[in-house]
Amino acid sequence: MRKTARSPRSTRTRTAAGAALAATALLLGLAAAPSAQAEADGKHRAATLDELAQRSGRYFGSAVDNPELADTEYADLLGREFGTxxxxxxxxxxxxxxxxxxxxFTGGDEVIDFARANGMKVRGHTLLWHNQLPxxxxxxxxxxxxxxxxxxxxITHVVKHYRGKVFAWDVANEIMNEDGTYRENIFYKTIGPGYIADALRWARAADPKVKLYLNDYNVDGLGAKSDAYYALIKQLKADRVPIDGFGLQGHLALQYGLPAGIKENLQRFADLGVDVAFTELDxxxxxPADPAKLAEQADWYGKVTSACLEVKRCVGITVWGYSDRHSWIPGVFEGEGAALPFDENLQHKPAYDAIRAALIAGAKKG
Incomplete structure (x- = not known):
């Protein structure tokens, strides 16, 4: 989903105030010179990742877990740097x-309120998954x-509650095995594979305007798992089941190598008539991290960002948390981490600079 141009909340407020002063000056027959604050903003405030992404009609976002909102330094940067x-x-x-x-809906509403206060949009995640079921x-x-x-x-209750508050839903999450067979979750075993089409239709009925996605990991490049999703989405489209997008999580690891054919994979899904997005990138x-690993990581972030920008229907990128301070990685993958563009102290890493460079280059290409 394309996002209209938008700056962080504080910048929008200053811009609106400057516009009002300029209009008053014109009415009085005076020359409307830029305000000192506007000049300072233009000279000293670098464009955020999301503002750079907007130049190519994309968004750049970050996930957040509710306890992280209590970290005010972290939350403030989240609200400034990211658009979703x-x-x-x-x-x-x-x-x-x-x-x-x-x-x-207490927890979800808290994120919605935070996003609104900071001029951000929200991706809904997720309506059904084999994990975190009651x-x-x-x-x-x-x-x-x-x-x-x-x-x-x-699905009906959740989607109706958030109707008009989220721009997309990960309707079905991680429904395939690595070999491209269906994951035998509770829904598959009891209902059969038709539950996927059912879920998409029920979500569309509850909110006709929201974008509906399938979402999974290890589908970034060409392979059996992404092939299975390609075949599934092609069939859903043929059966006139509402499906608007495919989310590639992008949980990558240096030791396994960069997946082959990322751009080609994105493009083939786009050619089916659906949007694509990196939804959980890290x-x-x-x-320990070292300069060589951080440089390789930066190269990968740049390549993933560029691949998205080279595919017209790749609508945006979301990192799964933006800082190593609150990353999920160390708690799940022992001895691994340093996965995000900001370090534990919320300072830029080489990955951040690589993302910026790719976004700037992509905007210049148009």
């Missing part, structure tokens, strides 16, 4: 429907019709 955010956990099923038919759902015994009813009710390394 994705709730890391608080729109998932265990958070939004902890008891059957009892919904709790016990009442996973421990129950359901017939096909019962589980379809439960899934429909969940590039981890084996610790």
């Amino acid at each position: 955010t994705t709730p890391g956990n608080t729109m998932k099923w265990e958070a939004t429907e902890p008891q059957r038919g009892v919904f709790d 016990g009442w759902l996973t421990e129950g015994t359901w017939t096909k019709d019962e589980l379809r009813s439960i899934l429909k009710n969940h 590039i981890r390394m084996q610790l």
Whole structure:
């Protein structure tokens, strides 16, 4: 989804004030000179990643988990640098429907409120996933019709609550195995593969305007898993099932090599008539970090950003948290980390500079 040009909240306020002064000056027959503050802004404030992405009609965002919002230094930078955010956990099923038919949108609403206060848009994540499901759902015994009813009710309530508040939904998350077969989650085993089309149709009925995505990891380049999604989306389109986009998570690791054919993979999905986006990008390394690893990481961030900019329907990039201060990587991959463009002290790393350079180059190409 293309994002209209927008600056951080404080800049917008100053710009509006400057415009009002200029208009008054014109009415009085005076020359409307730029304000000193506007001149200072123009000379000293570098464009943010999102502002650079906007020059090519894209967005640049960062995920956030609710406890991170209490870190005011972190939250302030998040609000200034990025144009979109994705709730890391608080729109998932265990958070939004902890008891059957009892919904709790407190956590998701907090992220929505933060985003609105900072002029950001929100990606919804996620309506169904095999993880972070409530016990009442996973421990129950359901017939096909019962589980379809439960899934429909969940999707309908969540999507209607956030209608007009999110611009996209990861409707179905991580539904394929590495070999391209369907993951045998509770929905597949009980309902069959038709649950994917059902979920997309129910989401569209609940919000006709929101963009609907499938989302997964290890699909960045050409391979069995991305082939399976290509075939699935092609079939969904043929069956007139509403599908607007494919999200490539982009959880990469230096020790495994950069996936081959990223641009070609993006383009083939775009050729199906759907948007593509990097939805959870991070590039981890084996610790400790050193200059060589950071340089390689920067090169990868630049290449991923450039690949997106070279595909017209690649609409944006979201890093999965922007700073190593709050990264999920060390807690999941022992001995790995340093995966993000900012370090623990919220200082730019070479990766940040590489992303900026790629965005600037992409804007110049048009």
